Amino acid sequence: MTAAGGEVEPGLYDIPAELYHSDPIPGGSLSSTGIRRLTDCPARFKYFLDNPEPYKPAYEFGTAAHTVVLGDGPELIVVDEKRWDTDETKAKVAAIRAAGNVPLKAEARQRIDDMAQALASNPEAADLLTPRSGIAEQSAFWPDHNGIWRRTRFDWLRPDGIVDYKTTRSVHPLALEKTVHEWGYHQQDDFYLTTAVELGLIPPTAFFKFIYQEKQPPYLVTVAELDATAMSIGRRLNERALHLYAAGRATGHWPAYSDSTVLISVPPWVERQYA
Incomplete structure (x- = not known):
């Protein structure tokens, strides 16, 4: 990953997930998860930067599903004990x-295999993930015009766009609207597309499509793209977060939600009841 002198070269790398998450950029880089934490609260972002999240077994199911669906990832080992x-x-x-x-109970492994079979029966999802139509689990590193290194790890990178696979509770379109807002997937969309376009990995007209799949039978699948409004909001949030990141690095000040007394009201829907 390095050129002469030990400097990191911008580009796309096929590296283990562990190396990517450890942040191999000297001085640090900003990931999609990091920029979404910054949007919520710089102080919380700084805390997790200094205190990486402990290992959570709950993440293993998603990791295993990605491995089976995308054909790339850690070895899945069934521990068939009651x-x-x-x-x-x-x-x-x-x-x-x-x-x-990744250790899995037999039931979990069977559920993941059933999910992969259900996804393969969805024509659009199956077409997007057609073998050799793209490459799985690739990491990209890029310094923007402000000198902020960005890092991304693409689930499935195609010449014409990016595909991101996510397991979720419900793939109903209304539920997905809330999911996108709650998890900041509109920010991920902008962050990933910008990095891939700037590195010349995809054209400016490329797409970003999410494949959402439910984790319970019948393992429904929805392929989704974000509309122009969602993408615009994601871009604005990212621009603000990048400003906060630059300011925090320059000053060492990572503010919480407020540095002074806040006046709190009740939600608008409560106000309307008493209007």
């Missing part, structure tokens, strides 16, 4: 995780 709370099984599970692999 109880995972015995010392013997705990040790076995810990050893699997320590080796960088």
Whole structure:
């Protein structure tokens, strides 16, 4: 990843997820997750920067689903034990995780295989992820015009666009509107597209499509793109977050929600009840 002198070269890299998440950029870089945390609260962003989140087994199901659907990722190892709370099984599970692999109960592995089969029966989703139509789990690094290094890890990078696979509770369009807002996926859309276009990986007219899939039977699938309004809001939020990031690095000040007393009202819908 480095040129002569040890400097990182902007570009696309096929590196392990662990190296990507450890942030290999000297001096630090900003990820899509980081920029969304900045949007919420710079102080919270700085806390997680200094105190990385502990390992969460709950993430393993999503990681395993990505591995099966995208064909790239850690080895999935079934631990076919009725109880995972015995010392013997705990040790076995810990050893699997320590080796960088994912332990799964037999039921979870079967559920993931059933999800992959359901996704393959969706014509649009299957077409987007057609083998050799793109490359999975690629990491990109790019310094913007302000000298801020950005890093992204694409689920599926095609010559004509980006595909991001997400498991979720509901793929109903109305539920997805809330999901996009709650998780900042409109910011991810802008962040990923900007990086890929600036690096010349895709043309400016390229698409960003989400494949959402439910985690419970019948494992429904919805392929979605964000409209112009959502993308515009995501871009504005990212621009503000990038400004906060630059200011925080320059001053060492990472503000919370407010530095002074805040006047709190009730939600508008409550006000209307008493109007």
